Amino acid sequence: MDDYLSQLRWMPQTGLLDGLDDRVMNALALRRRESSMAQRFMVLSAFISLGGGALAGISMSEAAVAARPLSPFAPAMALAPSALLDPR
Numbered sequence: 001m002d003d004y005l006s007q008l009r010w011m012p013q014t015g016l017l018d019g020l021d022d023r024v025m026n027a028l029a030l031r032r033r034e035s036s037m038a039q040r041f042m043v044l045s046a047f048i049s050l051g052g053g054a055l056a057g058i059s060m061s062e063a064a065v066a067a068r069p070l071s072p073f074a075p076a077m078a079l080a081p082s083a084l085l086d087p088r
Contacts, residue, residue, distance in 0.1 A: 004020070
C-alpha cells in the first residue's frame with residue numbers, strides 16, 4: 001500500500017489502484033472462510049475429545065469405591081514418606 005501511495009505522489013496514473021478493492025475484498029472473504037473452517041475444526045475436535053472421555057469412562061470395569069479407613073495404629077499423615085515426620 002505504501003508503494004502504491006508513493007507512486008501516486010510522484011506520477012499519478014489512472015490504472016494504479018484499479019484492482020485494489022477487489023483484492024482487498026477477496027482477501028477478506030478468504031479470511032472469513034478460513035476462520036469458519038477453523039471454528040468447525042475446533043468443534044469437531046471438542047466432540048471427539050468428549051466422546052473419547054465418555055467412552056473411556058464407560059469402559060472402566062471397576063466400580064469406584066471409597067478409600068479404606070486408616071488404622072488407629074497408622075500415622076496421622078498417611079502420605080508422609082516416613083513415620084518420623086508425624087507431628088504427634
